[in-house]
Amino acid sequence: MSQQEAFATQRPYQQSWIQRLITPLRRPGKRWQGGLKLKDYKSLSNGQPIKRHALANSVLSVPVGNGRTSATPCVAVGQQLKKGDVIAHGDHSTPWVHASTSGRVTAIQTAYLADRDSEVVCIQIEADGRDEWCKLQPGNPPRNAEELSVFAMQMGLVGLGGAGFPTGIKISGAQQPDMLLINGAECEPFVTCDDRLMRERADDIIRAADYLASALSIQTARIGVEPNKPEAIKALQHAIRQRTSTVEVHTLPHRYPAGGQPMLIRSLSGRKLATGMLPAEVGVFVLNVATLYALGRAVFHAEPLVTRIVTLTGHVHKPGNLEVPIGTPVADLLREAVPHADNNGVQVGGPMMGHLLTQPKAVTSKTCGCLIVRSTQFFPARTQASDCIRCNRCIDVCPMALKPLKLYEAYQRQDGMTLQQEQLNACIECGACSEVCPSNLPLRDSFREAKKIVVGSARQ
Ligand code: SF4
Numbered sequence: 001m002s003q004q005e006a007f008a009t010q011r012p013y014q015q016s017w018i019q020r021l022i023t024p025l026r027r028p029g030k031r032w033q034g035g036l037k038l039k040d041y042k043s044l045s046n047g048q049p050i051k052r053h054a055l056a057n058s059v060l061s062v063p064v065g066n067g068r069t070s071a072t073p074c075v076a077v078g079q080q081l082k083k084g085d086v087i088a089h090g091d092h093s094t095p096w097v098h099a100s101t102s103g104r105v106t107a108i109q110t111a112y113l114a115d116r117d118s119e120v121v122c123i124q125i126e127a128d129g130r131d132e133w134c135k136l137q138p139g140n141p142p143r144n145a146e147e148l149s150v151f152a153m154q155m156g157l158v159g160l161g162g163a164g165f166p167t168g169i170k171i172s173g174a175q176q177p178d179m180l181l182i183n184g185a186e187c188e189p190f191v192t193c194d195d196r197l198m199r200e201r202a203d204d205i206i207r208a209a210d211y212l213a214s215a216l217s218i219q220t221a222r223i224g225v226e227p228n229k230p231e232a233i234k235a236l237q238h239a240i241r242q243r244t245s246t247v248e249v250h251t252l253p254h255r256y257p258a259g260g261q262p263m264l265i266r267s268l269s270g271r272k273l274a275t276g277m278l279p280a281e282v283g284v285f286v287l288n289v290a291t292l293y294a295l296g297r298a299v300f301h302a303e304p305l306v307t308r309i310v311t312l313t314g315h316v317h318k319p320g321n322l323e324v325p326i327g328t329p330v331a332d333l334l335r336e337a338v339p340h341a342d343n344n345g346v347q348v349g350g351p352m353m354g355h356l357l358t359q360p361k362a363v364t365s366k367t368c369g370c371l372i373v374r375s376t377q378f379f380p381a382r383t384q385a386s387d388c389i390r391c392n393r394c395i396d397v398c399p400m401a402l403k404p405l406k407l408y409e410a411y412q413r414q415d416g417m418t419l420q421q422e423q424l425n426a427c428i429e430c431g432a433c434s435e436v437c438p439s440n441l442p443l444r445d446s447f448r449e450a451k452k453i454v455v456g457s458a459r460q
Pocket residue numbers: 397398399400401402403404426427428429430431432433434443444447
């Protein structure tokens with residue numbers, strides 16, 4: 001089997017449905033070039049309010065790490081817990097971990113994380129169904145970046161947009177930014193958890209934004225939202241008026257990947273994040289809107305991060321958004337969504353950057369925001385890859401102004417030098433190039449692999 005054939009059979013996300021619906025933007029946009037207009041499928045799941053997941057008979061596996069770092073468990077099997085109790089101590093680089101519901105510890109063992117596609121140590125809690133909080137004692141909010149950084153680590157805060165980077169570390173590396181940029185783009189098709197959060201909890205979000213701007217001594221705070229979320233924009237604007245806040249709501253370009261960090265920074269601040277630069281180096285502090293909400297709950301209500309909103313959508317009878325305790329089995333959530341019998345598996349994350357669930361016993365983590373039950377309508381069978389026809393469509397759509405076809409050729413040759421020269425490290429793995437490629441080449445997946453070659457050649 002050739003390399004192309006192997007990719008064609010292995011790659012989970014089938015693209016032909018999207019190829020029919022996209023309109024590649026051939027001219028540079030106002031602020032950043034490339035990107036795709038995608039059919040968003042948001043209306044499948046964004047019409048209903050967020051519901052709480054029923055916990056009866058649930059056994060949760062709360063991860064104490066993310067595969068790279070791990071907190072140290074501080075509970076014993078048999079111990080009774082309340083929701084919010086500390087169950088693993090972190091340190092300067094690892095956030096603390098808390099019980100995501102009340103119940104009894106039944107095991108400390110590995111479990112498979114749906115969105116990380118790997119096994120990590122988890123603390124298993126048999127839910128008692130009461131979901132009873134421990135005694136929460138809100139104190140005075142941290143006054144500056146130093147205090148807030150320590151506090152964020154102790155409250156288990158991580159980026160909820162997908163990366164899961166510890167918020168405390170981000171705050172400690174902020175380097176006196178002059179702009180707070182809040183990412184409410186949610187540009188991946190199907191995903192609506194941030195949309196519902198902004199519609200329903202806009203006041204908490206704006207309060208948290210005001211607080212964070214003040215704690216970091218930032219004058220300007222902006223939220224970027226795509227125009228396909230008019231209710232969310234309205235709710236945020238209403239909250240801003242009610243609170244007489246100076247936070248600004250900005251409409252982002254309606255094209256994928258508007259929420260990618262370099263694109264968001266360009267759209268909201270006009271500043272360009274060059275390859276290898278951190279947002280702090282251009283004077284901005286970027287936070288996903290759900291992370292900001294969680295920070296507000298921690299600061300004003302003393303609630304550690306123990307739940308997140310998960311979109312359940314695709315080929316199901318009951319799509320919607322559920323507020324889910326961290327560590328909930330994916331199978332429990334799918335039971336609530338009721339998949340159609342003729343489904344083709346489950347996509348974890350969005351269709352562009354997510355992956356096919358391989359372990360039915362997987363559990364959710366803090367970064368698992370969407371489960372899409374696949375069907376042939378949403379994910380049609382992928383056709384065989386063929387040779388590059390030099391159409392340049394991949395170049396037109398790349399938001400990082402890369403040359404995907406050159407990168408792909410260099411990857412095939414295992415040519416680390418050319419991969420570096422062509423700035424592989426700037427690739428944000430958005431998958432836009434793969435979606436428009438008429439030859440069906442596995443560009444994005446190749447670039448993920450290629451980064452290992454570049455790291456290897458840099459070490460030599
Ligand atoms: S996956 Fe990488 S190369 Fe392809 S369009 Fe996105 S940023 Fe460009």
